[in-house]
Amino acid sequence: MAADPILALSNVTKRFGGLTVSDQVSFAVPRGARMALIGPNGAGKTTLFNLMSGVYPLDGGEIVLDGARIDTLPSRKRIAMGLSRSFQNIRLMPHLSVVENVMLGQHAQASGIGDLLTPISWMRGGRWRRLAVERLEAAGIAVHPDADVASLPYGVRKKIEVVRALMSKPRLLMLDEPAAGLNPRETAELSAFLKDVAATGVTLLVVEHDMSFVHDLCEHTVVLNFGKLIYEGPTRAVQDDEAVREAYLGSRRVETAGGSHAA
């Protein structure tokens, strides 16, 4: 698609038991793009995210981030390469405070034993905390930095997770259903916030079911169904694509006659 993609997947394949959850998936994310990855429930979107962030090893194919092959790297090294992600169900650390959760996102930025052993909230490390607080404020999260994350509203936690993912200075930010569970106002705010993020040069790849959010945020879309790529192109044309419509709404054929058709 693009001459200089930030991320390129070629023939990415993954099987669980007999089920092929990612079947020869190839696509590229153009540098600086805001791209959506959509598909019906169970299409393999989260699996693809897990493959890209290294939760599972690939059964075939390769993943190239900014010219470097990453699918053989351990999961923890990919964040330092510029790939950062959020999670479908909020995965904030329940016993860390808001600012500590955000500071965890800086972990990959720390270098050497000296950084590891510097207190992160006082002395020389105070800058880590100041930076995290600044980012929280810049994202419009008006909660006390030492508040307990468990007590915060869903929308706020969702946003904190995005800020945490941003703290690693990613080149590619992958968000797994960032708008799920948000009310329309929060969704609009999130969309505006992500556009600002993208304007700073961060490429976005977003899994999302809320299509109005996708239409608002993403100019490009890829669609998965049964682990296969079925559409790649502009978002505005996605609902006119016959294959996509069928993937979402099902085929129109059905046998309604009685009798047992069971497996």
Add this chain to the structure above:
Amino acid sequence: MLLEVEGLDVRYGRTHAVRGVSLSVGQDEVVTVLGANGAGKTSLLRALQGMVPAAGGQIRFDGVDITRMSPPQRLQRHLALVPEGRQIMISLSVHENLLMGAYCRHDGGVARDVDGIYDRFPNLAARRHMPASVLSGGEQQMLAISRALLAKPRLMMLDEPSLGLSPLLVERLFGLLGSLRDEGLAILLVEQNTQMALEVASRGLVMELGSVVLQGPADDLRHNDRLAAAYLGHAAPAATPAAPLSSPPATPPSSNGRA
């Protein structure tokens, strides 16, 4: 009406997953609940079976208020749920899984009914003494449905039964649901395969963000553009609901501040 739900609310902490949903299912009727992921369909079913408490509203089954009953109590009143992801017990054999389906029954007909299941599903019969973990996805779904059938349900609720099945198996699954319907079983079906679900159902409801936004006869819903919009967004020219469709039921003002 067999199942009557009025103004049902479900909350997880501060998340309002189901907002004032009202619906009903008749004695021998198939009703389907449609909507994109995260619309609150699974939460609705879990609340109907009692796996999560209702934060508000009332559920009546066969004329009895079951809103505060535990899942086993609801099962004993013959309301059964086939959960999302099938939830087969992989350390139990196929046969034992079926017997667990009849756990709440105390009549003597279990053995006969299990044999009936084996007649219906020869694949399960052939694997009856194997651990359920060796079954394929389609067979597991058959086992999950059979397990629910052995509770002798009057209403069976299914949560995305076609998830993860190949198109051929999906077709067989809906064939089975069609024949169960023809045998007189009432079904409340949550599905993502919209067209198939609307073929087998007589009525449908569409949920968005926890509320029912559209409902009507299946035939009318099938050709409604608003339905496609619920899945694929509103960038397409917005269509006003077709004439025969009712607007969503008035929601209690306390539960829904959303436009």
Add this chain to the structure above:
Amino acid sequence: MSDAVSLGKPKPALSKGVLIALACIAAAGLAMLLGGRVITQQIISGLMLGSIYMTVAVAFTLTIGVLNFLNFTIPTLFMLTGMVAWGLLARGYLAGFGGWAWLLALLAGIAVSILASLVVERFTFRYLKTRHGDATEHAIPLVSSLGFLLIFEHLVLIALGSEAQRFPVPFKADLYLGGLVIGLPQLASLALALGIVAGLTYVLKQTRMGRALRTIAESPDTASLLGVEVARIVPIVFILTGLLSGVAAALFTVNYGDVSPFMGEHIGTKAIAAMVLGGLGSVWGAVAGGLIVGLAETLSIHFLGGDSVQMVVWGMLLLVIILRPQGLFGASSIGKGKM
């Protein structure tokens, strides 16, 4: 609790019991041929001791297998049975029952053990609600059970003193077989212990309640969906735990004639070793583990001296954990992954 994939009808539980009994006899016979009388006597004593460990190990296995709960009150339930039985006799409460007093005392001890186990259930499991699913949360009921360990042990110390006591066993019937001494109570306890375990396996495999327990072990949520009143079934696990610990203590008391407020600690830790050796969550693994630990104990006393037992048993266990974490007979590990 699950067996390997088998295509035919599952073999009845009893056959495994018969198999183990035959293996025991074969081991004794082989030892007789190769090592002579003294070793054989040690092996027989080891198997008898092993039957006690085995019964307690099965109690541990049950709570871990069904509830994923390492119940540290089991050793105290064991002690409670012995001490309560002794206390009833020593205070003369059962004087009116003549020759049967000792039996009644032991039965009362078992009843107390079951009641105590139900008290534990009330305050450990009833309150456990998984909040965040983090790494140390499974320790909450474990810590509570350690609290109960202190409570029960010291209540007994207050009520009955800290001395070891003789429990009067009214009979002494030894069987002489080719120069070997086999205590009849010992033989009876091996048979009884194997019988109880076989019965338990039958219950787990073949009955409605057993299926419900195994379903809870896999997913309490789905169990509830299938109509299992989980809150009513969980106490059954604790009743069985109390029963098994109590029966083991009664057998121990009759065989060795000693009770003390600290009798549970030795037996309890050895039973834990037996359970891990056999494999967590596997009832027959616990049986085999119990017998192996019993044998290892008597043989290491014989060959290496009394103070070597702890090192041998736990060294063996440490090796098993390092080389084969699922235990000798266990299936894959218990507990669910998160991602």
Add this chain to the structure above:
Amino acid sequence: MSGYATGIVAILCINLIFAYAIFVTAAAGQLNLGGAGFQAIGAYTAAWLSSNAGQPVVVTIPLAMVTTALIGFLISFPVLRTRGVYMVLATFAFGQFVSGFLLRSPTFGGAIGMVVSDYVGIGLLIAAAIITTALVFFLMASRLGLAIRSIHDDEPVSTIMGVNVRAVQVTTFTIGGALAGLSGALYAHHFSFVEAQYFNSLLSIYVLLFVLIGGTQTAWGPLVGSLFFTLLPEVLRVGGSWRYVVFGVAIVAMMVLRPQGIVTRELVSRLSPRNWFGSRPAPAARMADGG
């Protein structure tokens, strides 16, 4: 200080260091029920070096720490293959094995125990306890401490955030080993006598209770836990065995009412000087529509 008070303070210092040893691993989500084994190795190493090799305290204590740190490092590899209840059992087996080994070993006096030549006074114990406490506080405030706490909460996400989970876990076992060795060496030198029976499973259980009841979220937990556990029995002294019953009831009640331990991160931040002025962490209800 009276002899009685000195004895209590000495035990408190040793318990505190010991509790921090177990805490460091527990903070990363790894429960060690073999603490007594590590402490015993430290105590016996110091005792042997002092009595049999005639080494001074400046040699015995560091060497005891190095030995237990090394053992902690080595044992962490097999132990970290296990998780949950299995890890509790594996470490328990280790502790039992060590005390069994010492009981059996003639080099270390077997069941009779060993007399330790050099005596260490209460002053050094107090100093060691203070230094250990400061170091653990520092560790928990560092980026490594943040990584430790995040592993406790969610291992897979920590990995994706770039934390080398395995390396951190091995590090905590090594640090824990060193601290347990320190507490053992101080025990040996202060009480001038070691015996295998002292380092039994009950000791491992007690020290884990200090940590879990105190709370594993902040470095305050073991401090509060060991103060509570060491002083409560003394306060209840009059009651004889009853005090242990009360103690047990307190444990059970704690787990029912406050299973996360006495001290939580949230409590510490509420009491923190940073929040004495200006806004405290606001109750979430006010921000229901925030963000």
